[in-house]
Amino acid sequence: MSDVLLPSADDAYASPDAQGFFGPYGGTFVPETVMPVLAELEAAYREAQADPAFAGELRTLLTDYVGRPSPLYRADRLAEATGLGAVYLKREDLNHTGAHKINNTLGQCLLAKRMGKHRVIAETGAGQHGVATATTAALMGLECAVFMGTEDIRRQSLNVYKMRLLGAEVVPVAEGTGTLADAVTAALRHWVERVEDTFYVIGSVVGPHPYPAIVRDFQAVIGTETIAQMAEKSIPRVDAVVACVGGGSNAAGMFYPFLRDVPAEKRPLLVGAEAAGLGLESGKHGAALTKGSPGVLHGFYSYLLQDEAGNPLEAYSISAGLDYPGVGPEHSFFKDEGLVRYEAVTDREAVDAFALCTRTEGIIPAIESSHALALLPRLAAELGPDAVVIVNVSGRGDKDMDIVREAGLGVD
Amino acid sequence: MTDARDSEDAVRPGLLSSPDSAPAAPNQAAEAAPGRSASSLGAAFSRSGAVLVAYVMAGYPDRAGSLAALDAVASGGAGVIELGVPYGDAVADGPVIVEAGKAALANGFGLAETIALAGEFIGTHADAPPVALMTYLNPMMRLGFPRVAALAAEAGVSGFIVPDLPPDSPMTDRWLAESEPLGIDTVFLAAPTSTPERLAALGARSRGFLYVVSSLGVTGERDELAAGLAGLVERVREHTTLPVVVGFGVGTPEQAAEVAKIADGVVVGSAIVRRQGEPVVLGAFVRELVAGVRGA
Numbered sequence: 001m002s003d004v005l006l007p008s009a010d011d012a013y014a015s016p017d018a019q020g021f022f023g024p025y026g027g028t029f030v031p032e033t034v035m036p037v038l039a040e041l042e043a044a045y046r047e048a049q050a051d052p053a054f055a056g057e058l059r060t061l062l063t064d065y066v067g068r069p070s071p072l073y074r075a076d077r078l079a080e081a082t083g084l085g086a087v088y089l090k091r092e093d094l095n096h097t098g099a100h101k102i103n104n105t106l107g108q109c110l111l112a113k114r115m116g117k118h119r120v121i122a123e124t125g126a127g128q129h130g131v132a133t134a135t136t137a138a139l140m141g142l143e144c145a146v147f148m149g150t151e152d153i154r155r156q157s158l159n160v161y162k163m164r165l166l167g168a169e170v171v172p173v174a175e176g177t178g179t180l181a182d183a184v185t186a187a188l189r190h191w192v193e194r195v196e197d198t199f200y201v202i203g204s205v206v207g208p209h210p211y212p213a214i215v216r217d218f219q220a221v222i223g224t225e226t227i228a229q230m231a232e233k234s235i236p237r238v239d240a241v242v243a244c245v246g247g248g249s250n251a252a253g254m255f256y257p258f259l260r261d262v263p264a265e266k267r268p269l270l271v272g273a274e275a276a277g278l279g280l281e282s283g284k285h286g287a288a289l290t291k292g293s294p295g296v297l298h299g300f301y302s303y304l305l306q307d308e309a310g311n312p313l314e315a316y317s318i319s320a321g322l323d324y325p326g327v328g329p330e331h332s333f334f335k336d337e338g339l340v341r342y343e344a345v346t347d348r349e350a351v352d353a354f355a356l357c358t359r360t361e362g363i364i365p366a367i368e369s370s371h372a373l374a375l376l377p378r379l380a381a382e383l384g385p386d387a388v389v390i391v392n393v394s395g396r397g398d399k400d401m402d403i404v405r406e407a408g409l410g411v412d
Numbered sequence: 413m414t415d416a417r418d419s420e421d422a423v424r425p426g427l428l429s430s431p432d433s434a435p436a437a438p439n440q441a442a443e444a445a446p447g448r449s450a451s452s453l454g455a456a457f458s459r460s461g462a463v464l465v466a467y468v469m470a471g472y473p474d475r476a477g478s479l480a481a482l483d484a485v486a487s488g489g490a491g492v493i494e495l496g497v498p499y500g501d502a503v504a505d506g507p508v509i510v511e512a513g514k515a516a517l518a519n520g521f522g523l524a525e526t527i528a529l530a531g532e533f534i535g536t537h538a539d540a541p542p543v544a545l546m547t548y549l550n551p552m553m554r555l556g557f558p559r560v561a562a563l564a565a566e567a568g569v570s571g572f573i574v575p576d577l578p579p580d581s582p583m584t585d586r587w588l589a590e591s592e593p594l595g596i597d598t599v600f601l602a603a604p605t606s607t608p609e610r611l612a613a614l615g616a617r618s619r620g621f622l623y624v625v626s627s628l629g630v631t632g633e634r635d636e637l638a639a640g641l642a643g644l645v646e647r648v649r650e651h652t653t654l655p656v657v658v659g660f661g662v663g664t665p666e667q668a669a670e671v672a673k674i675a676d677g678v679v680v681g682s683a684i685v686r687r688q689g690e691p692v693v694l695g696a697f698v699r700e701l702v703a704g705v706r707g708a
Contacts (some may be wrong), residue, residue, distance in 0.1 A: 019581065027583070029549055029576045030502045033603035033628055036610060175510075181501075194627035195605060276668030294633050296550040296576065299500060301583070310521030310554030 016330075017157040018354060020209020023336060026330035028208040030299040033192045042210040044115045049217075054110065059120030061106050062221065062258070065139070066096045068103075070222075072229040072390070077360040078373075086388040088235070090226050090249065093365060100250045101132035105201055107218035108222025109136040112199035119143040119194070122201045125152055125180030125246070126321035126368065129203030131276040134168035136201075144168040152320045153179035159399055177314045181247075182326045183209035184298050195392025208216030208299030212252075212328050216324030219253025226390060227257055228365060238268040241384050243392040245272040245342065245370040246286065246322035247356065248331045250394035255340055256330075269341065271379070272331065273371040276344035283347055286315035287344040288327040289335050302329040318403060320346035321368040321395075349374040350406045366395035367403060450583045453542050453597045454468025455570040456491045457655035462672035463491025464541045464705045465657055466680035467546065470495050470510040470529050471521030477509035478516075480691040483682065486540050488698030489706075492621075492657075493540070494679060497526045497547035504575040508682035523551040523560065542570035544599060544620070549576045549583065553560030553621060561590040571597035571620050579610075579617040581675060592619070599623050604619025604640070604649050615652030622654045626661050632682045633663030637670060645674045667688060672705040 020026045028038060034068060048054040055261035064069040071091045079087040092100040112120055120142050124130030130146040137144035146163055150172050152161050163170050169276075171190075176182035184206075191200045205212045205219075222319075229236060243251035255270045262268075285291065286301045295304040297312050303314040305325040317323040334340035350367055353374035358364050367375060372391050381387055397404070429450035454562045456463055467484040470478050485493060502509060521529075523545075529545050545564065551559050552574070564572070572591065577584055579600050591598060597620035602611055604627065615622055624645060629639035638644075638661060648656055659679025671678045680701055689696040 021582075028581070029577055029580055029581070030578075031575050031603070031625075032578070032601045032610070032614070033625060034604075035578060036605045036607050039607075069444075102483070171505070185501055185503055189630050195628060296548075296555060298503075299576070304550075306550070306554065309524070310551035311517065311522070372426050 016209060019214070021172065022212075025231055025294070025300070025332040026209055026212055026299050027303045027404060028299060029207045029301065031192055032187070034111055034188045034195055034208075034234065036099045037195050038208055038210065039250065040115065041111070042202040044111055045210060052352060054114070058107055058110060061152060062103065064371065066102050066106070066143050067094065068221065069225045069229070070094050072226060072233065075361050075363075077320065078357060078376070081356055081360050082376035083385055084389055085386040087376060088388070088390045089361075089363065089389060090222060090254070090392045091162070091391045092222060093363070094368070097128070097132045098228065099128040099132065099366065101129045101203060101395075102219040103221055103253070104215050104249060105129070105132040105136040108199070108201045108214070109133070109140050109142060111138060112142065113203070115199065117197060117199040119198045120201050121145045121147065121187055121190060121198055122181065122203060123147045124184040124203065124320065125149075125183065125324065126366070127152065127163070128321060128366075130163050130168070130170070131159050131166070133201050133203070134163040134166035138169060144281045145171055146174050147183040147190065149178035149182045150174045150178065152180065153184070155169075155320050155403060156399055160388040179315070180320065181315065181326075191307040195218050196291060204249040204251045205330060206298060206300060206326060206345060208248040212262060214263050215249050216252040216256055219249050219315065220256050222250065222253040222392060223257030226254065227261060235388065238387055238390055239387040240269040240271055240379050240391045241271060241374050241392070242271045242372045242379070244322065244368050244394060245274050245289070245327060245331060246271070246319070246331035247326070248328035250392055252328060252330055254392045255334070258309035270339065271375055272340055272342040273375050274342055275315075275319060275346045275371060277316045277318070278331060279346055280344055282397075285344065286317040286318040286323045286325070288315075288325060289342040290344045292325070292327075294332065296328045300329050302332040303327055303335070318350060318407065319371065321365040321366070322371065334372060342391045343375060343378070345371040345374040347407070350403060354400075354404060355409050363393070364397040365393050366397050369394045369395070390411060395396055413551050415416075437571065439443055451543055452466065453599065456678050457621065462675060462705045463488065463677045464668065464685055464698070464702050465492040465494055465644060465659065465677050465679040467491035467494040467496055467679060469498065469509060469516055469685050469688065470526035471498055471516030471519045472512040472685065473515060474519055475529065475673045476523075477688060478529060479533060481684075481694055483537070484691045484695040486537055486694050489702035490698060491541055492682070493542055493543045494502070494546050495521050495526060497545055497551060499548045499551060504630055506630040506682060508685050509631055512685045512688065514666050515589065515624045522553055522673060523547055523555055524563070527563045527567050530538065530569050534568040534625050543568070544571035544597070545569055546575070548572040549574055551581070552587065557587050557590045561594050561596060564591075564596055565594040567598050569596065572601045573601070574600055583594050584617070599627055604628060604644055606640070608651065611651040612646055615648075615654060618652070618654055620654070621650060621657045623679070624648050624656055624658045624675070626658050629660070631660050634661035637661065637667055641671070665700040668701050669704035669707055678705055
């Protein structure tokens with residue numbers, strides 16, 4: 001497997017420019033109070049990138065604490081059920097804490113310590129990033145507060161309890177729809193107030209520069225491992241790689257190494273699955289790339305669900321991790337450049353894929369990851385019965401039992 | 413990837429439709445606006461003594477109510493009016509302004525409606541103090557920089573205060589290229605965390621005045637003025653000759669008087685917005701604030 005853990009700052013491909021832009025997207029649109037802190041963060045990250053001791057410490061944690069590398073598992077019954085030649089599941093659900101989020105929180109909390117900050121905050125939607133941050137804070141002895149919308153607290157009560165068990169304070173956010181976007185805003189507001197002693201651990205490839213690049217780099221271990229595992233398993237050809245996209249961190253972590261390290265002519269089709277919610281025409285979805293237009297929210301310029309006056313719209317998805325009105329700026333760049341294709345998947349399709357994966361493989365995926373799995377039948381129709389597809393199973397579905405039960409899978 | 417943005421106009425959806433003209437030169441002379449000519453924000457600071465910068469939320473509690481509030485703060489003696497544009501993600505604002513903004517949004521208010529409101533107010537008040545709009549960046553981008561600048565100039569708006577617009581981004585260059593030729597000032601905000609380098613950049617880019625955020629955190633009244641405020645203002649003055657205006661956390665005539673001893677202007681926001689439903693009460697409060705500021 002590749003010994004590159006963190007991409008180097010001078011990678012030729014798609015690093016943001018000096019002002020944090022991926023093409024026209026990204027940048028730093030935040031109140032002045034936090035601008036100097038973002039500059040400090042960038043400097044600290046560049047130093048850490050160049051420091052073998054930092055990569056070494058992170059590598060050890062990823063191996064011994066998270067359990068990496070996560071397997072690339074050949075799911076034959078799922079392939080047969082979806083009419084594909086082969087399906088491989090990248091098992092981020094097997095990570096400690098049950099999702100890809102821990103890859104990023106370990107990196108950022110190590111950075112926080114390096115910067116001398118003893119208190120971290122985070123926003124969370126499904127609760128996975130909150131749990132991962134609370135876990136990492138417990139491991140490293142950091143004080144931790146997690147901002148979470150009241151609706152998400154209702155939908156994900158188990159994760160709320162876990163965070164409290166781990167010693168984190170869960171701060172309820174009742175504003176707006178009480179979901180992820182409101183939690184991000186509340187966390188940003190809080191950070192402006194406590195910027196001197198507090199590190200904001202952003203959970204996805206969103207926010208002002210340098211966060212989208214930092215989070216992508218910490219998640220790039222997913223794609224780097226996948227490429228190495230394809231060689232180890234002598235998988236001759238992969239036709240498509242699929243990941244779900246809310247903010248887009250598991251997808252960025254999977255796609256970025258393919259874009260950076262695999263020549264275009266050998267590169268599989270890269271497909272991101274956004275949340276179509278109740279349908280793209282229903283107005284109740286989270287498909288920023290498919291249905292949005294460029295704008296600024298939460299400090300960066302990217303595709304965004306917004307009204308005519310430029311106010312962010314409420315996103316909706318059955319999945320708390322995907323109902324975000326924006327999307328990471330690098331995904332907007334990938335979309336415009338045609339490097340990644342983005343499709344939207346409804347709640348119903350995601351629930352069906354959840355059930356199928358569970359019944360054919362005995363793997364209960366997160367409802368977020370189920371959006372990616374839902375693309376398998378479409379890809380079979382497009383690419384034919386011999387096609388080989390990798391799906392990033394970004395997390396496990398234990399947290400989603402209540403939601404799936406409400407959706408009615410006919411087992412009760 | 414520094415050359416990636418050279419081609420960005422090719423990939424940028426037609427949101428920022430302005431030709432990619434060079435940033436306006438500093439201190440470029442203001443040309444006459446096509447409509448009423450805007451009075452300069454800086455002119456408000458020409459006489460001796462500090463001025464009150466009064467923040468009013470547009471469209472709150474409704475259109476007529478915000479017009480009455482504008483009238484009350486103008487006749488109460490405010491030197492500059494900061495007219496807030498309702499926005500759904502007011503990340504720099506505290507609860508009073510956020511709630512008022514939500515109510516105004518529900519009344520159908522956005523940037524275009526706010527500019528029209530400013531135009532009506534300015535058009536009916538020959539002696540009105542200069543009006544600066546306080547808006548977040550995205551409503552400006554949505555309406556389009558050229559259109560925002562033209563509408564604002566037509567309405568007689570003197571300036572813009574945009575808390576999430578940094579002094580050094582490509583968006584900033586594009587906005588200033590549209591607004592500066594029309595005589596519209598753009599005010600930048602300095603913070604307690606600003607480094608000397610950033611203070612220099614903010615001072616160089618700002619027009620009319622430089623807005624100093626008194627303390628960390630969002631807008632809203634606080635019991636105590638921030639410790640170290642005098643030192644902060646002193647540091648800021650090392651980097652600019654512009655009038656220095658202090659805001660965030662100033663809510664009483666006593667606090668305003670205190671700040672006026674060290675600054676050229678004092679912004680009061682939440683304490684005014686809370687009284688926007690009662691123009692008579694608001695007028696009396698503004699007179700108290702002005703007395704405090706002038707007495708300094």
